Amino acid sequence: MTTGQSAGQDANLKASPSTGPSHGPSYGLAPAPSHGLNADELRRDEARERLVMFGLSVPAIMLVLAIIVIPVGWLFWLSLFNDEGALSLDNYTRMLDSKSYTRIFMTTFNVSVLTTGICVLIAYPFSYFLSQLPKRWAALGLFAVLLPFWTSLLVRTYAWLVVLQRKGLVNQWGIELGLWEQPLKLVHNLNGTLVGMVHIMLPFMVLPLYGSMRAISLDYMKAASNLGASPARAFWTVFFPLSLPGLFAGMVVVFVLCLGFFVTPAVLGGGKVVMVSMKIETLIDLFFNFGTASALGVVLMVLTLAVLFLAHRLLQLDRVLGGGRGA
Amino acid sequence: MDSRSGVDRALPIHIRRVTKTYGDVHALDNVDLEVRSGEFITLLGPSGSGKTTLLMVLAGFTRPDYGSVRFGDREVIRMPPHRRDVGMVFQNYALFPHMTVAGNIAFPLRMRRVAKGDMGERVESALATVQLDGFAERRIDQLSGGQKQRVALARAIVFEPRILLMDEPLSALDKKLRDHMQIELRHLHEKLGMTTVYVTHDQREALTMSDRIAVINHGRLVQCDAPRTIYDHPATPFVANFIGESTLVPVEVTDGRAMLNGQALGLSAAPPAARCRLMLRPERLTILPDGGHPEYNVFPGTVREVVYQGESFVAWVTLRDGTEVAMRGISQRESLASLPAPGREVLLGLHHEETVLIPDADDEGAKA
Numbered sequence: 001m002t003t004g005q006s007a008g009q010d011a012n013l014k015a016s017p018s019t020g021p022s023h024g025p026s027y028g029l030a031p032a033p034s035h036g037l038n039a040d041e042l043r044r045d046e047a048r049e050r051l052v053m054f055g056l057s058v059p060a061i062m063l064v065l066a067i068i069v070i071p072v073g074w075l076f077w078l079s080l081f082n083d084e085g086a087l088s089l090d091n092y093t094r095m096l097d098s099k100s101y102t103r104i105f106m107t108t109f110n111v112s113v114l115t116t117g118i119c120v121l122i123a124y125p126f127s128y129f130l131s132q133l134p135k136r137w138a139a140l141g142l143f144a145v146l147l148p149f150w151t152s153l154l155v156r157t158y159a160w161l162v163v164l165q166r167k168g169l170v171n172q173w174g175i176e177l178g179l180w181e182q183p184l185k186l187v188h189n190l191n192g193t194l195v196g197m198v199h200i201m202l203p204f205m206v207l208p209l210y211g212s213m214r215a216i217s218l219d220y221m222k223a224a225s226n227l228g229a230s231p232a233r234a235f236w237t238v239f240f241p242l243s244l245p246g247l248f249a250g251m252v253v254v255f256v257l258c259l260g261f262f263v264t265p266a267v268l269g270g271g272k273v274v275m276v277s278m279k280i281e282t283l284i285d286l287f288f289n290f291g292t293a294s295a296l297g298v299v300l301m302v303l304t305l306a307v308l309f310l311a312h313r314l315l316q317l318d319r320v321l322g323g324g325r326g327a
Numbered sequence: 328m329d330s331r332s333g334v335d336r337a338l339p340i341h342i343r344r345v346t347k348t349y350g351d352v353h354a355l356d357n358v359d360l361e362v363r364s365g366e367f368i369t370l371l372g373p374s375g376s377g378k379t380t381l382l383m384v385l386a387g388f389t390r391p392d393y394g395s396v397r398f399g400d401r402e403v404i405r406m407p408p409h410r411r412d413v414g415m416v417f418q419n420y421a422l423f424p425h426m427t428v429a430g431n432i433a434f435p436l437r438m439r440r441v442a443k444g445d446m447g448e449r450v451e452s453a454l455a456t457v458q459l460d461g462f463a464e465r466r467i468d469q470l471s472g473g474q475k476q477r478v479a480l481a482r483a484i485v486f487e488p489r490i491l492l493m494d495e496p497l498s499a500l501d502k503k504l505r506d507h508m509q510i511e512l513r514h515l516h517e518k519l520g521m522t523t524v525y526v527t528h529d530q531r532e533a534l535t536m537s538d539r540i541a542v543i544n545h546g547r548l549v550q551c552d553a554p555r556t557i558y559d560h561p562a563t564p565f566v567a568n569f570i571g572e573s574t575l576v577p578v579e580v581t582d583g584r585a586m587l588n589g590q591a592l593g594l595s596a597a598p599p600a601a602r603c604r605l606m607l608r609p610e611r612l613t614i615l616p617d618g619g620h621p622e623y624n625v626f627p628g629t630v631r632e633v634v635y636q637g638e639s640f641v642a643w644v645t646l647r648d649g650t651e652v653a654m655r656g657i658s659q660r661e662s663l664a665s666l667p668a669p670g671r672e673v674l675l676g677l678h679h680e681e682t683v684l685i686p687d688a689d690d691e692g693a694k695a
Contacts, residue, residue, distance in 0.1 A: 222388055223421035225408040227482065228438035234409075237434070241425045
């Protein structure tokens with residue numbers, strides 16, 4: 001305590017006399033007293049501020065708990081009970097054994113991949129076109145893309161049913177114009193499912209693509225051209241690589257949304273295209289089988305998270321690769 | 328690269344009656360300009376004067392209404408940018424963010440299908456030219472402003488174009504670095520010898536770097552001369568005001584003599600027009616001691632204010648007829664010792680040889 005005391009005295013000399021002897025800061029080299037110059041008051045203010053901030057975020061935390069953590073936890077919990085109500089992994093092992101489940105997952109995956117692919121093929125040229133327009137015209141185009149968002153998903157899906165069915169608009173016109181003789185099977189199968197899903201998903205692809213394309217400075221294209229790149233080469237060597245982040249973002253969003261999609265494939269697939277979400281619905285609605293349905297939900301969620309995680313890793317990887325591509 | 332002679336490395340540019348209108352505005356109005364082979368020419372003008380438009384016409388990004396641009400014997404006015412074979416440094420560098428430094432510099436070589444082995448060597452050599460050895464694998468976002476500037480330059484010269492265009496390449500750099508790069512660009516030009524067209528709105532930059540300066544205003548070429556001529560003998564009041572500081576005082580011209588307030592001026596040359604203005608540049612004026620000064624035109628006045636600015640000081644003097652004139656002196660012992668105090672009467676002197684009359688042009692004289 002002797003050294004401490006001497007340091008304490010040292011600190012005392014510098015502290016304001018009214019605050020009395022100091023004990024706190026007597027160990028360090030710096031003799032600055034912690035209670036000098038409002039230090040204590042400022043630290044208390046800081047602590048109070050943090051408490052207030054935490055208090056303000058409590059409702060949000062409660063909300064997240066109530067609508068995400070608890071339901072997901074419950075889902076997970078339910079999936080661990082078999083038909084007899086005993087704790088087991090039966091629900092999961094059955095999924096591995098049964099071919100029908102594998103097929104459902106394959107269908108889900110296929111439909112999602114196809115939808116994403118078609119969305120890319122439609123959205124990329126469209127977004128490119130919009131991104132090259134003056135901002136005012138592009139806004140009009142974007143508005144057209146977003147317009148369906150103000151219409152109910154169900155209405156849009158049934159509208160497609162009307163348009164695509166045996167005696168729907170497309171078939172009527174096609175036959176009247178003599179393009180084909182027999183009504184085409186456009187709905188209640190994969191075709192209808194894809195048409196509906198692409199229509200619903202398109203905005204999710206267009207928005208990030210358009211954003212990243214708009215951000216590509218025209219100067220890059222000018223520079224490429226000045227350095228000897230023809231318009232086509234300038235596009236593939238400069239514009240396309242720079243638009244990839246937006247493309248990947250759109251692909252991930254669309255793919256993930258497709259994995260859990262229910263209404264549109266249920267209505268337009270006509271029971272022939274069975275996706276995971278539909279199987280879950282059947283299990284609960286018809287068989288009251290919460291255990292298996294929960295297990296399916298858990299697997300779907302894990303798969304979705306895995307896709308997101310992979311995409312995240314790949315996108316970062318792409319940044320690194322992209323940095324070295326030109327060399 | 329070194330075996331080539333200077334003539335081979337450069338091409339003259341012949342610009343004839345190039346005109347570009349946007350609605351009613353003449354961005355370029357019948358511009359005629361001959362750029363000599365290997366010359367460093369600067370297009371100087373205020374923003375919106377059309378200097379950048381002219382550069383964009385040369386690069387091929389802006390299609391003029393009419394006119395002719397020839398690189399050497401080749402008419403290029405209808406040629407798309409990627410066939411013109413001119414190097415260009417953009418104002419914001421426009422380096423490709425998804426490529427490394429080496430990737431950026433190799434880009435023009437890739438477009439010209441240069442062999443892989445050759446490519447590495449030329450990239451290295453271009454990097455060495457701009458003193459960035461060892462930066463090949465850096466990403467663009469890891470570079471400082473000055474380094475980006477050098478990479479942009481290396482990318483513009485690596486394919487050995489015979490014409491190099493630069494669009495305010497130093498405007499994004501801080502002053503110290505800008506001063507340094509001005510000299511460096513100058514040296515690089517001497518070494519590589521390509522015809523260089525440089526755009527800036529910074530008159531000091533133009534004076535520092537150029538063989539000739541083409542002053543552009545309202546889409547028209549106002550004057551094209553060597554820096555010294557531009558500064559000492561501006562062709563119009565606009566040039567006198569835009570380059571350097573000056574006060575322009577109207578003078579009466581009768582029988583080849585110029586009169587200011589009834590006083591005949593001693594001149595360096597005969598008055599160029601019937602209506603002229605006398606150019607008073609602050610640093611050309613001196614404070615004279617009392618007595619006769621046959622070599623000088625003398626303007627008596629009263630000191631209004633004196634400001635010390637470090638390397639120099641400025642004194643504002645009100646002449647007898649009420650004209651306010653600035654006078655600048657170098658901060659050194661003698662001149663500081665005789666620094667005039669506000670309110671004092673002084674004699675401002677302008678040497679006959681530095682007494683320059685500028686033809687008055689109504690259309691632009693009032694501006695700037």
